[in-house]
Amino acid sequence: MIERHSEHLPVLLNETVAALAIKEDGFYVDGTFGRGGHARVMLSQLSEKGRLLGLDKDPAAIAEGQRLAQQDSRFSIEQCSFADLAEPINGRLWQGKVDGILLDIGVSSPQLDVAERGFSFQKEGPLDMRMDPDSGMSAAQWLATAEMGEIAVVLKTLGEERFSKRIARAIVETREQSPLTTTTQLAALIEKASPFREKHKHPATRTFQAIRIYINNELEDLKIALEQSLNVLAVGGRLAVISFHSLEDRIVKRYFRDQARGDDFPAHFPVTADQLNPRIRLIGKAIKASEAELIMNPRARSAVLRVVEKLA
Numbered sequence: 001m002i003e004r005h006s007e008h009l010p011v012l013l014n015e016t017v018a019a020l021a022i023k024e025d026g027f028y029v030d031g032t033f034g035r036g037g038h039a040r041v042m043l044s045q046l047s048e049k050g051r052l053l054g055l056d057k058d059p060a061a062i063a064e065g066q067r068l069a070q071q072d073s074r075f076s077i078e079q080c081s082f083a084d085l086a087e088p089i090n091g092r093l094w095q096g097k098v099d100g101i102l103l104d105i106g107v108s109s110p111q112l113d114v115a116e117r118g119f120s121f122q123k124e125g126p127l128d129m130r131m132d133p134d135s136g137m138s139a140a141q142w143l144a145t146a147e148m149g150e151i152a153v154v155l156k157t158l159g160e161e162r163f164s165k166r167i168a169r170a171i172v173e174t175r176e177q178s179p180l181t182t183t184t185q186l187a188a189l190i191e192k193a194s195p196f197r198e199k200h201k202h203p204a205t206r207t208f209q210a211i212r213i214y215i216n217n218e219l220e221d222l223k224i225a226l227e228q229s230l231n232v233l234a235v236g237g238r239l240a241v242i243s244f245h246s247l248e249d250r251i252v253k254r255y256f257r258d259q260a261r262g263d264d265f266p267a268h269f270p271v272t273a274d275q276l277n278p279r280i281r282l283i284g285k286a287i288k289a290s291e292a293e294l295i296m297n298p299r300a301r302s303a304v305l306r307v308v309e310k311l312a
């Protein structure tokens with residue numbers, strides 16, 4: 001895999017690490033290691049006894065994590081989806097003992113910037129978009145075989161694309177002539193099929209987002225990871241989630257709200273708040289990037305951090 005120089009500026013770095021309230025001897029998990037921006041600061045707050053496990057699907061992130069693991073024996077890394085986080089945690093006998101988990105979901109800057117990964121409609125590259133290019137179907141494979149109706153539904157539901165049907169039709173008509181293989185080919189097709197442009201938004205933005213979320217199973221993985229995280233956390237352990245668009249944030253917000261509310265009794269049932277067995281408590285409100293951070297890193301604009309603490 002070709003990796004050109006591309007930095008990832010960690011988003012909401014100080015806010016996230018502060019909200020995890022790191023215990024120096026604790027066990028921590030960074031479920032989205034990326035280039036280790038958050039992980040390195042988490043490690044700096046751990047003692048010799050503290051441990052940090054990094055996870056990522058992306059082989060380039062794993063390579064970076066392996067370099068860090070060689071330098072710091074408190075850190076280890078595994079390649080897997082955060083939806084499977086219980087496995088490496090159980091393997092380390094950490095279940096019920098984890099003091100904090102971070103999920104900084106979405107794509108990293110190197111993924112967007114390296115044309116060969118196929119995430120960006122602005123860079124000519126193969127239509128891939130897989131977080132782990134060695135597993136599952138690439139965007140090109142899916143677009144070559146999916147039915148028009150299925151493509152339209154994905155673009156509508158995961159990209160909130162109003163011209164989903166027109167774009168799906170254009171994809172199917174084009175692939176009947178020749179296969180869709182590159183990012184710029186798809187971007188040009190979308191531009192042609194869209195009757196008008198949103199202000200400050202390339203017409204391909206929503207379609208690319210939708211295809212990426214779909215082929216990486218991002219929303220389903222997130223739902224599973226939230227549940228697994230609460231299962232493995234110690235009482236008093238914290239879960240911090242940074243999401244980058246409204247579909248993800250809605251999942252996180254609703255899940256946290258339901259778990260903080262506790263058991264679902266019928267309305268007017270005579271129970272007090274603590275008899276509802278809430279599983280977590282919300283730590284503060286949703287946090288967004290400061291103006292100062294946005295000047296340094298415009299990609300932080302849509303980031304939302306939510307944090308909870310496990311009660312029981």
Ligand SMILES: C[S@@+](CC[C@H](N)C(=O)[O-])C[C@H]1O[C@@H](n2cnc3c(N)ncnc32)[C@H](O)[C@@H]1O
Nearest residue numbers: 010032034035036037038056057058081082104
């Ligand atoms: C926004 S970046 C994280 C950046 C990281 N916090 C840092 O400071 O370098 C998101 C990372 O999550 C990874 N990722 C996305 N979905 C994943 C999943 N289901 N399981 C594991 N890693 C995932 C991506 O490969 C990417 O490296």
